[in-house]
Amino acid sequence: MSSEDDFMSGMSSDEDDVLQESENEEGSADDFGFDEPEPDLGFSQKEDVQKKKKIFDVNFKVYQPKDIQAQQDDLIDEVNMILDIRKEDAAILLRHFRWNKERLIEDYMDRPKRVLEAAGLGTNVAGPPKLEVIPGFCCDICCEDEPGLKSFAMKCGHRFCVTCYNQYLAQKIKEEGEAARIQCPAEGCKRIIDAKSLDLLVTADLQQRYHELLTRTYVEDKEHLKWCPAPDCQNAIECGIKKKDLDRVVPTVVCDCKHRFCFGCILSDHQPAPCELVKRWLKKCADDSETANWISANTKECPKCNSTIEKNGGCNHMTCRKCKHEFCWMCMGLWSEHGTSWYNCNRFEEKSGSEARDAQAKSRVSLERYLHYYNRYANHEQSAKLDKDIYNKTERKMTQLQSASGMSWIEVQYLNSASQALQTCRQTLKWTYAFAFYLARNNLTEMFEDNQKDLEMAVEALSEMFEKNVQELAEPKLKVEIMDKTSYCNKRRVILLADTADNLANGVWSWGIDF
């Protein structure tokens, strides 16, 4: 391990394998270089592609709940020592200052009284919080005054019975989801309840919920921290990309739970398209969904015999069951012509100027143009789903394959790599079509479309191999082919993303439609 990694090793388990080692390296904030492991490479190329820094990847770190707790505890300890105040108070002050330790210390040194007042701590007297029985006490909430009634008051002196405090806190925590800023129940009192007092007053399950909510505010208050949006995932991601950077970089991050998402907008990975473009595109698709719906339908008619064909795999190469006609699902053209002229399938040929002069034709052209890109976008989305279905079936095939061919579990993992490559590449391809929709036509665009075409061809070729049955998959020759295609797909994806990100970072893309 390098010295840098040693420094960070407290944040990650040392059991991480060698491939993951570089993941925890931190770079400067303006460096978009990366060290994230590519999740989906064929075995053959894994090593060398992995080590290279890529312009389209950002530095980030994954934190588990215990890491987030530890970070907060460290800050609290620091403030507790520097300012010589109770840990509970340090925690309240830090939350009040949205975890900006430097500002807190500076302000506190300047005028401690005002800071304490503003944070709801008022004048402070030392001593741990405790429940008391005060003779003659009457609770202002329930109006109970029976002797022996246990009550509690914070430093502000507003005293209420334990039952009322418990009910009040339960309402705040469970119903209103509050934690960091729960005030004293007394009217107009700004005193904020601290964790130690709270633990004294509520049941264990509420304590747990309260601390969960407190932890959430830590992440929500920090610009460089975000929760992983995957359901049931409790991890947070740290990334230095700021809002103002989002027109120059697409910050895709990968959680330990494998979820790939954009740190900028929390949506699923949408490289190479920048967040704002994605937002506009999704809105457009939602607005135009009625027009576009018919296109994304899952059935089409064979161009030769008109029998209905249902797309059942991710591949665009369709063979009509009835007449054996082979055609392209995307453009409905002859498949035999696609080996070399796939080009016609990814680029929308702009209509001639004479046609565009007519206003009606113009609006038709713009609709057709949109549908061209939408069709391809939706197709990859759909195909990715179908590829996944096929993979789920393939998992069963992998088991059969092991017994049929004598291959070990490790030896059939190439199918897993191929499936992951298909998913990731289709996700990228999908967004290249949204991206292209907004692009103005120039020679940069041509390069982009060439890259897009290369990736598309690689993906379709792999997708087709992937649909083979167990007998065919058992052939050693096909295994080698699939592994080669897998690494080729990943390579094409890297090239496309690197080129696009480079131009985005340099601000040289020109847009035909503003987003």
Next chain:
Amino acid sequence: MAFASKRLGKELAKIHGSLPPGITLVTAEGFQEWLLDIQVLDANPIYMNKTFRLKFKFSPSYPIEPPEVTFLNTADRPVPMHPHIYSNGIICLDLLGQQGWSPVQNVESICMSLQSMLTGNTKNERPEGDEQFVASNRRRPRDIDFYYHDNTV
């Protein structure tokens, strides 16, 4: 209901004993809904010689949760004109919302707050967008996020 009814029982006992001038209990049957009348005591021309009827609705977790308080509109009990009171009787007052509410408050203190809110008012008008709000609102008062931008009125 045990929590709310215990407290409301005690409030009721106190109310039967005495209430501040201008506040009278109409009905308090059970611990779910009470009606009270209020009057503005000084010579504010907007509210002179008028009586207004308040409806209180309590949830089982009262007074931890605020009660739902609205003005009723009947033949002899109009909804008072005020820039924070909509013509359907819904009141925009921070102490009745989750943020401004304190469980130390009670029926009597709410009546007094509303009384003084009317006493100090000089504007014979409804809140902005009253018509639209009244026409479109289907939510209960407690679920509305009022923006308490002006507590001086």
